[in-house]
Amino acid sequence: MQAVYFTLLIGNTLAASFIWGINTLFLLDAGLTNLEAFAANSFFSIGMVVFEVPTGVVADTLGRRVSYLLGTVTLAVTTVLYYLLWVWHSPFWAWALVSVLLGLGFTFFSGAVEAWLVDALTATGYTGSLEQVFGRGVSVAGVAMLGGSTLGGVVAQATDLGVPFLMRAGVLVLMFAVAALLMRDLGFTPVDRGHPITATKHVLVASVKYGLGRPGVRYMMLASAFTTGVGFYVFYALQPYLLELWGDEGAYSIAGLAAGIVAGSQIIGGLVAPWLRRRFRKRTTSVMLAVGVSAGILVVLGVNRSFWVALALLVLWALIDAAAGPVRQAYLNDMIPSSQRATVLSFDSLIGSTGAAAIQPVLGRSADVWGYPFSLALSGLVQAIAVPFVWLSRRSGEAADVATVTGEAAEPGEPAATDAATDAAPDGPGASPGT
Template sequence: MTAPASEGGGRAARRVQGTYYTLMLGNTLAASFIWGINTLFLLDAGLTNLEAFAANAFFSLGMFVFEIPTGVVADTLGRRASYLLGTITLAVTTALYWLLWVWQSPFWAWAVVSVLLGLGFTFFSGAVDAWLVDALQATGYRGSLETVFGRAVIVGNVAMLGGSVLGGVVAQLTNLGVPFLIRAGILVVMFVVAAILMHDLGFTPERGAGPLAATRNVFRASVRYGLGNRPVRWLMLTTPFTMGVGIYAFYALQPYLLELWGDEDAYSVAGLAAALLSGAGIIGGFLAPHVRRRFRRRTSVILLAAISSALGLVALAVTANFWVAVAMIAVWGIASSIDDPVHRAYLNDMIPSKQRATVLSFDSLLGSAGGAAIQPVLGRAADLGGYGFSLLWSGVLQAFAVPFVLLSRAERDPADTRRDVAGDGDGDGAGRAGDEPAADSAVPPAAT
């Protein structure tokens, strides 16, 4: 029987989990202050729909470009150093975003700063989850990864619920720029918190190689243990569709709900989209380990979630009723949140410890590539046919992930049926039940 997280490895393992949940709480609270009003903020700055979602696409492009180089930072300076660099970079670039809004800057300036925002998030991607899993392994944790990730989803969505609602209310009472300043301030606080609580456990940075050689080694490891491992490859190829669609739909829901509500200045209603998804995320994070126990294979849960998400988006697109739309947003959010812990546990169980941060970063890189390609296309669809039309195509693109889940399932990797934390993998998914594997995202679903 799977040991509860609280019994999985004693006080040290609980301390590691507590630190991880604290980082998740602070990061998501900071980010979510602008999630509910980000699209309205960009449109208020004078950008068109195409330019607003293109700015988000440049964020994804920044993550794509910097993912591997910042992975080198995590592997050579340490995961803690990577996290600290990420908080400072995001605090500075968030302040720059506010200045662009004040100055009503041209699109090229938004594109440049969006790329730098992407740089900030790449310091988090891979590094935070790899830090968690290696630290759990070092402290003797013997529980289910789905349990840890499910709780992280709950914590993150509680923070998202509070942050998104407060962000919308603050914008309503002041202006659309103040939530960005609050976000920058929280990030500075998180820098101090991480400097005190976060320490690299179970991982020794590999120093000595020059930056070019280290980058080359990281890229080779990404290919070998990521795309070169068939079940990992197919699972990773779902990411461009799920992340690209997820980021677009998250931001498109803000103006779409205002459109259905009938008042384009009701910023608190726009924040409701993020609040709905956070509430759905809390439910999904709670249900994930329970749903996992109902299925022998992890890919069954992932497949069910992918199909439900696609159908939810299509139903959302064709409704003209505000409250029906609210229900469909909840369906989409719950399905995505059930998928997240299971997907991450399955992926981490197939990756060796030394390549964990590398492959997770490469997975994030593929998601960023999908976001960079899909968001402008769907943004243009919104300009031509409205937000409902673009959400319809979002559902279609989401469905493209299904064949790749089936291909990963067909490989019959042992990780597909594993339930407890596995040991250090050997690159082909083999591991010993009861030993240990890994953990993201702290990188939120939304870009900027």
Template sequence: MNPAARKIQGVYLVLTLGNTLAASFIWGINTLFLLDAGLSNLEAFAANAFFTAGMVLFEVPTGVVADSWGRRASFLLGTVTLAGSTFLYYLLWQYSAPFWWWAAVSVLLGLGFTFFSGAVEAWLVDALQFSGYDGTLETVLGRGQMVSGIAMLAGSVAGGVIAQATNLGVPFLLRVGVLLAMFVVAFLLMHDVGFTPERSARPLAATRAVLKASVDGGLRHPPVRYIMLAAPFTQGVGIYVFYALQPYLLQLFGDPRAYAVAGLAAAIVAGADVVGGWMAPRVRKLVHRRTTVLIASNVASALILVALLFTTTFWLALVLLMLWGMVGSAGVPVRQAYLNDMIPSKQRATVLSFDSLMGSSGGVVVQPLLGRAADLYGYPASLAVSGAVQLLAAPFILMSRRRRSPADTATDLTAAP
């Protein structure tokens, strides 16, 4: 890796570290926070569904912002929006607000995250190409996932411990503070290189042009389209399982106020991300096609979720959940690399945001339904149903594979459009 590419990678890893650390302070206790505010399981997961609905509503518009005004501008807007909406969440908890207030602010949280999705990854890929990087995308994206996992491990454990030592609201205030610090870091270090924003005196016309080109490069491109159609099943289930782990593990542990154990749920996923990020480029070298990794990851992680239905021991559940996280995480950088190698640079952020939209749309439907299943039949049954839902993604990955895109067998970044 040449010095210019190494510098780009360094900035990417710093941004990933700070953002994930900020976000993860609440990941281990978010469901408990909502339940403590007086919401039922249905209402808590419905609030999460409104969060994903916000992502669905704003993914493409904020992706267009990133492609039209710059990936740096999108990132800076995201830090401010997410910090403000997180502080509102804290106020709702303080005053035991009714459900519809939670729904409204959850939509704003979704808006904050959409400014990040697509923008950072698009910034990285274009900047690496500009710097002359000739390695594999899986390598850099895998390192990013490892850094993200480390940050998530630290943040989620710290959030759980701090909540137990103080109260459930303090981790939310910590998130606000770190996000504001990340605004300063991004302002100083993140600059758009290898990409020129499509600013125009006619912003609506420019937005329509970017959006049309993005649809052409996304949904109208069959191998990309099928991978996107798989996203509602995989990401929708992933969001539910992540938040359901908190009360599920507390039930098995036998202490409903052991918030540090709830933080352990997020820590498991974080540790799995580190291992999965390390595994991704190595697993990729063992197979000829990227879709082989994606199909194997999908099927194996789904079967592990079904196995949780028959698990009644806390420590066995921890082992299974760790395996679930590692298997799923190993496929994430491969999927990112596969998509990026099929997307034109000019519309990269918008197409990636549209892909995130597809995943979020699954969360809107899946979370409340599985939350209701948890109310009626318990968390183990809802996790088993999650595994069955996730398997529905496999046929779409197979259809993408059958299109035999060059990106399926690409081994370096130069194959990207």
């Protein structure tokens, strides 16, 4: 199952990353302002907010495999539409509409693939840590992102900004065939919730009960509204920011290289995740430190004027986020029952997308008025708001904060299985050099 999961990750990330290094440049080249470009990204997030629950119904009723297949088809079609909008220099309303539909495509993936993996691992008797699997997944995705984003930037410079979007659509079609052949729902029994409207109501109730209704999950989700919103903005704002520092706005390969550096940092960060988990007794310690430190890095990026220093800070920022990401994933999954896993993970994505929809236009407008450096520093201050929410999740005393094995979600206060290394690890930033 892990091999299939990694295959899906490679395909999805490769397809998506072809345009990650040049997406903002693509939108600006189509005639949009910074405000409009990041507003288009915001409409993508709005699409995810609107469709997360309905597509969660698909994943929990028709199955995770069906949800994935629908996602590949939807994304392939909407990616081609995005390309056509660029060719036609379409008005902003058209970009907003297609961006919403792109969000629909991604909601078929969010929650479903991760839930499919965890259910399959449990069904096949896996007893290792989730951090190890998710960490490897981050590294595998980082390899695909490194190749895809760098290639996308090089191809854009050699041809034009639209070709990477066509490449993306082609790989998505290929991934539809791969998933149809390899992906099978294991350890999951579809839930018959009746009429779609009734099913959606049940999903919302489950999301509230197992998501917002559980303190540990609730506060971690609320934190994601700030971290996800800032993460979306920073990743895409770095493209024009680095070109500005480099001094050549047509050097698209530099923008692709920037995304490739983030990918390389993810490869290392994913491998570091299990090690990071052992440095602290509680998972929330790692997450809280990562959020705080990366926020500080963004503030420093905002006052920096050196291209090479910016690259170094970018590596550090991506490395920290990549290492803490699998820890957060494992923490959430250990708090969620299998039958509601896709639903609650989708709801987590919904909260993050809500934050992204609200935050990106504001930061984009700040870039129009005061420049990219100011907007990056402001991003760091916004992300810092997430730290108290992670601390509140920690204070809830969830067993999953120290759990290290897969399985059904434990109730708050129940003992969780831990290994000797975890029990012995000090709970604080002075655990070892570099932490």
